[in-house]
Each structure stands twice: as structure tokens, then as C-alpha cells.
Amino acid sequence: MIVCHCNVITKAVIAEAIEELVADDPYRLITPGLVYRQLGKRGKCCGCFPQVVALIVDRLEQFQTSNPGYTVQRTSIAPGLQADLARPGAFEGIALAPVRQRDL
Ligand code: FES
Numbered sequence: 001m002i003v004c005h006c007n008v009i010t011k012a013v014i015a016e017a018i019e020e021l022v023a024d025d026p027y028r029l030i031t032p033g034l035v036y037r038q039l040g041k042r043g044k045c046c047g048c049f050p051q052v053v054a055l056i057v058d059r060l061e062q063f064q065t066s067n068p069g070y071t072v073q074r075t076s077i078a079p080g081l082q083a084d085l086a087r088p089g090a091f092e093g094i095a096l097a098p099v100r101q102r103d104l
Contacts, residue, residue: 003048003052003055004041006047007039011051011055013039015055015059017035017038018059020038032046032052035052
């Protein structure tokens with residue numbers, strides 16, 4: 001399944017890049033931009049970024065399940081901001097923040 005139509009990148013390729021980044025450093029802040037850099041690509045319209053964020057969250061949650069000391073903190077998005085976040089480029093600067101258990 002193609003997730004990024006601008007760069008013709010499949011879900012499997014994106015998931016593999018996320019896997020490499022998590023394996024390298026699970027406490028690194030993983031953003032769609034970082035995933036695309038790992039692939040040697042760049043976001044163009046960035047319409048795929050919400051799907052890439054969902055893949056990042058899924059992978060980090062899987063990692064948390066297999067590593068109980070690792071915690072991913074989700075930030076809730078206010079309903080009024082959800083429409084704004086649906087526009088292209090809205091995810092620039094927004095990232096998921098892995099948190100070490102001792103930081104909580
Ligand atoms: S669909 Fe991925 S950058 Fe446009």
C-alpha cells in the first residue's frame with residue numbers, strides 16, 4: 001500500500017525505516033521528516049505525514065509493550081485544532097516525545 005504518493009513510498013518501506021530508527025535509539029524523537037531523511041526522501045505536499053505519525057506511534061507502542069520500562073507519552077489534540085492539523089504541512093514542528101520511565 002502506497003502511503004506517500006509524491007515519493008511513491010509504501011507502508012512497508014516506511015515501517016522498515018521507523019524500525020531502523022527505533023532500533024538505533026528508541027529515545028530519539030522520531031518525526032516524519034526524520035523517517036524521510038532515513039529514506040533519502042523529503043516531504044513534498046506532506047499529506048502523508050498524519051499516516052506516518054500513526055505508523056511511528058504504532059511502532060513505539062509495540063516497542064513499549066516489549067520493553068516495559070519505556071513509555072511513550074501521547075499528547076491530546078484539542079478538537080478545534082484537528083481541522084488545522086488536516087491541512088498539508090500542519091505537522092511541521094510537531095513530534096512525538098518518547099519519555100524515559102524515570103522522567104515521569
Ligand atoms: S504524499 Fe507524501 S509528501 Fe506528498
